[in-house]
Amino acid sequence: MKVTITLRGTLRKYFGEDKERVYDVPEGCTCDEALKIAGLDYKKIKNFGFVSINNKRVMIYDKLQEGDLLKAFSKVSGG
Amino acid sequence: MRKRRYERNHTAISQEENRILAGKKACVAGCGGLGGGVIEGLVRTGVGTVVAVDGDVFDETNLNRQVFSNEENMGKSKAEEAAVQSRLINSEVEVIAVNSFIDEKNVREIIADSDVAVDALDNAEARKMLEAACEEAGIPLVHGAVAGWNGQVSVIIPGQRMIEALYEGESVGGDENDTGNPYFTPAVISALEVAEAIKLLLGKESSLEGKLLTVDLMNHQYEIIDFGE
Numbered sequence: 001m002k003v004t005i006t007l008r009g010t011l012r013k014y015f016g017e018d019k020e021r022v023y024d025v026p027e028g029c030t031c032d033e034a035l036k037i038a039g040l041d042y043k044k045i046k047n048f049g050f051v052s053i054n055n056k057r058v059m060i061y062d063k064l065q066e067g068d069l070l071k072a073f074s075k076v077s078g079g
Numbered sequence: 080m081r082k083r084r085y086e087r088n089h090t091a092i093s094q095e096e097n098r099i100l101a102g103k104k105a106c107v108a109g110c111g112g113l114g115g116g117v118i119e120g121l122v123r124t125g126v127g128t129v130v131a132v133d134g135d136v137f138d139e140t141n142l143n144r145q146v147f148s149n150e151e152n153m154g155k156s157k158a159e160e161a162a163v164q165s166r167l168i169n170s171e172v173e174v175i176a177v178n179s180f181i182d183e184k185n186v187r188e189i190i191a192d193s194d195v196a197v198d199a200l201d202n203a204e205a206r207k208m209l210e211a212a213c214e215e216a217g218i219p220l221v222h223g224a225v226a227g228w229n230g231q232v233s234v235i236i237p238g239q240r241m242i243e244a245l246y247e248g249e250s251v252g253g254d255e256n257d258t259g260n261p262y263f264t265p266a267v268i269s270a271l272e273v274a275e276a277i278k279l280l281l282g283k284e285s286s287l288e289g290k291l292l293t294v295d296l297m298n299h300q301y302e303i304i305d306f307g308e
Contacts, residue, residue: 008293009229010254047254050245056305057244057291071304073293076226077246078255079113079201079265
């Protein structure tokens with residue numbers, strides 16, 4: 001199934017100039033697994049914040065569905 | 080009393096609403112980049128009592144963005160300077176300086192009797208304490224944070240625990256450690272926090288309750304992410 005991934009904050013650097021990328025991922029693929037396919041291991045990114053599917057915040061191990069828009073945000077905590 | 084002080088608030092904020100604001104109390108946690116802008120905004124708008132909380136002092140690195148910092152007050156308390164300068168802006172507002180960092184022991188007393196709390200802090204640990212204390216006291220919380228060209232704002236109604244969701248795990252800081260904090264991002268985010276705080280104080284509905292507005296000033300992307308169940 002196809003999902004679109006887009007990155008925010010300092011995570012953008014992982015996609016270079018691309019605003020978003022479309023990936024073919026297995027059925028039942030989680031956000032974590034999809035990000036790994038896209039080259040991001042959230043556990044190794046110190047400023048990794050949270051993920052959303054279709055603009056609703058979800059857990060990293062939640063499953064994606066065909067056509068979903070997965071966004072990954074970096075952590076913002078300055079004042 | 081200056082009769083025309085709030086003339087340009089009207090009718091975005093009506094005269095009656097300005098009278099309501101004069102009887103309200105807001106607690107601003109943090110008097111740095113975000114907090115300075117928030118305090119100035121609340122004071123100019125006419126919120127009756129503003130509690131300005133920060134245990135830090137101004138240093139040279141604050142001059143690029145923190146509105147109450149200047150070349151003459153390096154080394155002085157951020158909270159006390161915010162209060163002193165606020166009195167020059169609007170003597171009808173009482174600004175109470177609390178020259179302390181938020182911690183488990185003082186947070187309940189600091190926010191007591193406030194009608195709204197505003198998060199202008201710079202670390203997850205203090206934010207979690209503030210959110211928990213606000214929940215316990217039934218006080219709505221306006222969250223804001225900045226890093227480089229990016230920022231975020233949220234309105235947290237007691238029970239929503241958005242800070243816990245945003246800053247899961249250990250407090251290791253965020254993008255700001257790599258990106259720095261230029262002037263314009265806290266200026267924008269603090270103004271948004273003021274707008275949300277004023278809405279809460281006036282009992283107006285906010286479209287950011289339980290949601291996070293993310294702001295990217297480099298690419299002009301403004302997105303609202305739903306954090307509800």
